[in-house]
Amino acid sequence: MLPHRKLPIIFVTNDDGIHAPGLKKLTAIMREYGHVVVVAPDKPQSGTGHSITMNTPLRLDKIASEEGYDAYSCNGTPVDCVKLGFKIVLKGHPDILVSGINHGSNASVNIIYSGTMAAVLEGSMSNVPSIGFSFNNFSHDSDLAVCDITIRNIVKDVLENGIPEGVCLNVNIPDVQESKLKGIKVCRQAGGTWQEDFDERIDPGGRKYFWLKGLFVKIGHGPDTDVWALENNYVSVVPVHFDLTAEKVIPVLKKRLGNVE
Amino acid sequence: MLPHRKLPIIFVTNDDGIHAPGLKKLTAIMREYGHVVVVAPDKPQSGTGHSITMNTPLRLDKIASEEGYDAYSCNGTPVDCVKLGFKIVLKGHPDILVSGINHGSNASVNIIYSGTMAAVLEGSMSNVPSIGFSFNNFSHDSDLAVCDITIRNIVKDVLENGIPEGVCLNVNIPDVQESKLKGIKVCRQAGGTWQEDFDERIDPGGRKYFWLKGLFVKIGHGPDTDVWALENNYVSVVPVHFDLTAEKVIPVLKKRLGNVE
Numbered sequence: 001m002l003p004h005r006k007l008p009i010i011f012v013t014n015d016d017g018i019h020a021p022g023l024k025k026l027t028a029i030m031r032e033y034g035h036v037v038v039v040a041p042d043k044p045q046s047g048t049g050h051s052i053t054m055n056t057p058l059r060l061d062k063i064a065s066e067e068g069y070d071a072y073s074c075n076g077t078p079v080d081c082v083k084l085g086f087k088i089v090l091k092g093h094p095d096i097l098v099s100g101i102n103h104g105s106n107a108s109v110n111i112i113y114s115g116t117m118a119a120v121l122e123g124s125m126s127n128v129p130s131i132g133f134s135f136n137n138f139s140h141d142s143d144l145a146v147c148d149i150t151i152r153n154i155v156k157d158v159l160e161n162g163i164p165e166g167v168c169l170n171v172n173i174p175d176v177q178e179s180k181l182k183g184i185k186v187c188r189q190a191g192g193t194w195q196e197d198f199d200e201r202i203d204p205g206g207r208k209y210f211w212l213k214g215l216f217v218k219i220g221h222g223p224d225t226d227v228w229a230l231e232n233n234y235v236s237v238v239p240v241h242f243d244l245t246a247e248k249v250i251p252v253l254k255k256r257l258g259n260v261e
Numbered sequence: 262m263l264p265h266r267k268l269p270i271i272f273v274t275n276d277d278g279i280h281a282p283g284l285k286k287l288t289a290i291m292r293e294y295g296h297v298v299v300v301a302p303d304k305p306q307s308g309t310g311h312s313i314t315m316n317t318p319l320r321l322d323k324i325a326s327e328e329g330y331d332a333y334s335c336n337g338t339p340v341d342c343v344k345l346g347f348k349i350v351l352k353g354h355p356d357i358l359v360s361g362i363n364h365g366s367n368a369s370v371n372i373i374y375s376g377t378m379a380a381v382l383e384g385s386m387s388n389v390p391s392i393g394f395s396f397n398n399f400s401h402d403s404d405l406a407v408c409d410i411t412i413r414n415i416v417k418d419v420l421e422n423g424i425p426e427g428v429c430l431n432v433n434i435p436d437v438q439e440s441k442l443k444g445i446k447v448c449r450q451a452g453g454t455w456q457e458d459f460d461e462r463i464d465p466g467g468r469k470y471f472w473l474k475g476l477f478v479k480i481g482h483g484p485d486t487d488v489w490a491l492e493n494n495y496v497s498v499v500p501v502h503f504d505l506t507a508e509k510v511i512p513v514l515k516k517r518l519g520n521v522e
Contacts, residue, residue: 049311049340050373057470058459079310083457084471109386112311112503121505125370125454157517166452167507169514186514188506191427193386196344198319209318210345237518239510242373245449246428249500253430253447256418257498 007068008034008159011094011123013081014102015045015115016140018063018073022101025144026133029151030098031068033159037094038064038071039085041078041115046104050118051077060084078119086126096159097123100133101147103140107172107226107236108192108218117170121242124168129158131168136230137175146178150235153184163239170238174230185234190227191220268329269295269420272355272384274342275363276306276376277401279324279334283362286405287394290412291359292329294420298355299325299332300346302339302376307365311379312338321345339380347387357420358384362408363395368433368487368497369453369479378431382503385429390419392429397491398436407439411496414445424500431499435491446495451488452481 010030014023018040030036039060053076064071072089074081078099086093102116111117116132123130131154135147150173163169170189174181199211221227226236271291275284279301291297300321314337325332333350335342339360347354363377372378377393384391392415396408411434424430431450435442460472482488487497 044316047313047315049309049313049379051310051312051338052308052374052473054308054473055305057462057464057472059468059470077312080473083473083475084459087457087459088461088471109503111505112382112386113313118310121373125373126457154518161517164507164510164513167510170505184518186511186518188508188511189504191504196348196387198345198348200349201318203318207320209320210349211318212313212315212341212344214344237514238505239507239514240505241507241510242370242505243450243452244372244431244499244501244503244505246425246500246502247449249425249428249502250447250449252425253498253500256422257415257445257447 008095009090010034010036011085011097012036012038013040013078013099013119015041015048015078016103017041017044020103021140022103022135022144025147026098026101026151029148033155034095036069037085037089039074039081039089041081042073042075045077045115047113048077048115049113050079050121053077053080058084060088078115079122082119082122093126093128097128097130098133101144102134104134104138105136105172105230106132106134106170107230108190111170111189111240120168124166125242127165129163131158132170134172135175136172142175146176146181147173149178167239167241170240172226172230172236174233176233180233182233184237185229186237187224187226187229189238190218190225192216192218192227269356270351271295271297272346272358273297273299274301274339274360274380276302276309276339277364278302278305281364282401283364283396283405286408287359287362290409294416295356297330298346298350300335300342300350302342303334303336306338306376308374309338309376310374311340311382314338314341319345321349339376340383343380343383354387354389358389358391359394361394362405364401365395365399366397366433366491367393367395367431368491369451372431372450372501381429385427386503388426390424392419393431395433396436397433403436407437407442408434410439428500428502431501433487433491433497435494437494441494443494445498446490447498448485448487448490450499451479451486453477453479453488
């Protein structure tokens with residue numbers, strides 16, 4: 001199934017689904033660098049976070065196979081796609097995992113809700129160098145051309161130098177013309193929050209229902225953050241890990257809650 | 262609806278669903294400390310991570326109301342429950358959020374997949390002091406009595422002293438008799454990974470389907486970690502935040518990818 005093992009095996013997924021323009025763009029670019037295997041959700045899975053499917057069976061359908069390229073759609077989440085892709089399709093690990101191009105920013109706390117970035121974290125948990133690419137425009141009709149140069153530069157670097165173990169990259173690309181792009185800025189995740197909000201409606205039977213909506217509120221967004229970088233026409237690159245320990249608070253809590261060393 | 266605003270308002274949720282024994286236990290304990298408002302999923306939502314529901318309408322059904330206690334079931338994820346609970350039920354923020362008691366450990370990387378802990382992170386993103394309680398036994402029939410003393414001690418401390426902003430607590434309780442419980446150990450998230458694995462079956466129509474299963478593999482589990490604490494009969498308390506930045510890698514990447522200061 002994967003005859004070109006001499007070429008890098010490149011795993012591609014996303015959370016906007018198998019038909020999203022961002023996935024097609026990313027796939028086209030990645031085919032320049034190796035044998036591409038796409039396993040992506042059969043429908044939009046934005047906001048599914050690190051969800052996995054345990055209560056319903058998963059399906060995997062081959063939808064394309066040609067020289068240097070295989071594609072599968074899956075009825076699960078982005079993390080399911082990574083797990084099924086590695087275990088069932090590749091029967092092993094790829095040389096690199098890329099996820100996206102996400103339609104919409106995954107800067108700041110958006111990473112917590114993002115299926116695109118969950119797939120990336122899942123890849124890095126298997127020690128696969130993994131990168132998420134997101135474009136700061138939610139429209140599926142937006143022009144993604146400005147992403148090309150960034151994706152090529154970062155993928156070439158990672159194929160050559162790898163990423164330190166347990167770390168992956170959250171790359172966000174501003175929606176500007178290429179001539180206005182100021183370059184890459186390595187930075188940290190900005191503070192921020194989504195204020196909860198709902199659209200309250202009544203169904204034909206008279207029962208209330210709610211649509212989730214929300215408003216992103218910036219909190220910390222100094223010049224060392226991804227939100228600042230995007231707002232100032234830089235590509236933001238945040239190295240990300242899956243250790244959520246708030247180290248600084250450990251001594252405080254030890255005093256309060258008691259602790260046996 | 263919430264007449265006892267002089268009492269602390271205590272928000273309770275989980276990911277095992279509104280009927281789980283762990284939720285009932287936690288609710289009963291919390292009623293000693295204030296007015297309890299439960300908003301919990303109407304069905305099990307384990308492994309849903311930080312998923313939010315954007316493509317289907319959400320429902321909220323009142324299922325109980327008595328002195329000092331209101332309960333609602335919701336067709337969404339644990340994070341949906343927090344958002345709906347704050348915005349629609351409380352029309353504001355509670356004094357404390359507790360989630361659980363989860364049936365099964367959320368130590369190490371399990372936090373990434375956990376709906377119980379996602380609800381806790383969501384609470385802390387609104388600056389509500391938030392605590393997740395998990396019991397190291399997956400069975401809904403297990404005896405949760407050993408959890409009582411830990412929950413009381415930690416809740417009393419947090420109601421009195423709060424939690425530093427942007428931080429929440431991941432508390433895991435070992436499945437031992439109270440006489441063998443060695444106390445609370447404040448620690449860090451252990452390394453670990455779930456090896457992807459699937460049970461492959463054929464449906465009556467001849468099509469393949471897959472059930473996700475998996476094997477947890479410990480990686481880093483020294484005496485400063487939650488996995489070690491649990492294995493040695495301590496309650497583990499890990500302070501957790503939602504900043505995933507891998508700080509140590511920033512200088513390495515700056516050299517490689519270029520950076521404008």
